[in-house]
Amino acid sequence: MSMLEEHKHKHPTHDFDGITENRTNRPPAYFSVLFYGLILWGTIFSAYYLLSGWSSDAEFAAKMADHQQQVAEQKPSGPQAAAAAPQMSEEELLNEGKELFAQHCAACHGAAGEGGIGPALDGADYAYGADREAVHLSIAKGREGGMPAFGSQLSATQLEALTGFVLSLQPSGSAAAPAPAAGEPAAEEPAAAAAEGPDAAELYAGNCAACHGADGRGGIGPDLGAGEYKFGKDDAAILESIANGRPGGMPAFGARLSEAQLLSLVEFLKSL
Template sequence: MIAGYAVPDFVSDFWHFYIAGITIVSVLGIMWFLRAQSTQKKLAPGEKAEIIDHAWDGDLQEFNNPLPRWWLYGFWFLIVFSVVYLVLFPGLGKFAGVLGWSSAGAYDQEKASVDAEFNKVMEPFLAQDVMTVAADPTAKEMGQRLYLTYCMQCHGSNAQGDGKNFPNLADGQWLFGGDATAIQASIAQGRLGEMPANLVGDEQSAKEVANYVLSLGGKPHDAAMAAAGQGKYAACAGCHGEDGKGMAAAGFPDLTDDAWLYGSDEAGITESIVKGRKGGMPAFQDLLGDAKIHLLTAYIWGLGGGK
């Protein structure tokens, strides 16, 4: 249990007294009401309970009888139950209850016991290097299951990034590097790729630079436009390199290969230049921990693109 969670964080003691006060007054009020309703007027032999002087739905009338016993005792039982509950568990303002139970604590406990179970199976793999783990069929199966749970929604069920804007993890072309260390770092710490917008002014210039980029990759392009864009590409070379091959260590993409996050034709590249791009890969260290990330690293590495 995490101690800090045990007591609700009220901003002022007012709420503690307000909530606890209302709860206690309500319980006492119900007790009073039940007592008031359970005093029975003794009927003389042969006397009938009087009829209360009103009627519903035309002819529906009510005798002035006390509540049935079983029903009344049910209420008293609930009152006793609520008092015992409020002593044991949190409920009365910020009083934490003598058991010290909290939902966050219960969650932590349950997670810890599941993790312990899981780690028994996974920890042996932590001692092996990524290539060995990648070759193990059991590890691969576990890695795939983890992948389908945590990664598929962005990178696609086959890790080929079928959703636009998410990198293919199986093609051997990497933004941040494809050796085990780089893949592990991508998963554990997350990645942020940020390209500023509007580096070359107007859309016409962006189109010219886009054609120059296409020419760097040896792809079909408009030669006159590319020539006009060559000088303006100076604004890009610092990150993507003079030759357009990028810089994997920093996540600056290679613009000459066939791996594209955002679109590889003139329109797509122009849009990247005009609007800028900002791709974010979330960090998984806290959520998954070392053992699961190790299995995932091996799984991704083993998809065929690992270096």
């Protein structure tokens, strides 16, 4: 007879190998309820998340949609945004719009709105309409085909100022963009101002930042702070890229910038 058979549970209490087992007192009732209750709860919980179609991605998307809707309801746009924006004079709006255009739009639409990567803005006809509401919507929400949305980057006042300046580029001007007083330069002359020789940082901001980022770390275009460029990083290669453009979206600036400005930009890009 084996040792196990000799120590079968013949009595409620017995000792085996130094361990005393007492089967007289059962575990408390609440312990059994808790134990089997947890099993039941785990089964129901697993069945719900496995069979109900729930997913963390869907829950996140729903919450994000609710958040975006709340933000949209709190943030006025269009005519409401213009009414809520701090009051500025027409001249101040036009000047701010001109600066914003140089920073965000000139690289694609030309320094004077003459067109480039993007369509010309100095004509009377736009693809999506040339009235104030259509232009504001194009700037704030973007358009298919490459026009980015600036509604999340610019304030309501800035959007209104940029809309007014774009409208001022049209041949007939705009009600929000008053005609310049006698002796003042016309609003369509940013290219002439650029010819006076702005420094390299201003040249970059007006011609490159919209695609390559304000700090040159990339955006629509590649990172200019990288150790190597696709077409070379020596002076001649950089100058060729800026002056004559490159396949894949890099426009040519040789007809827009003077030789001194091109060379200044080359040195600036090498410093990034």
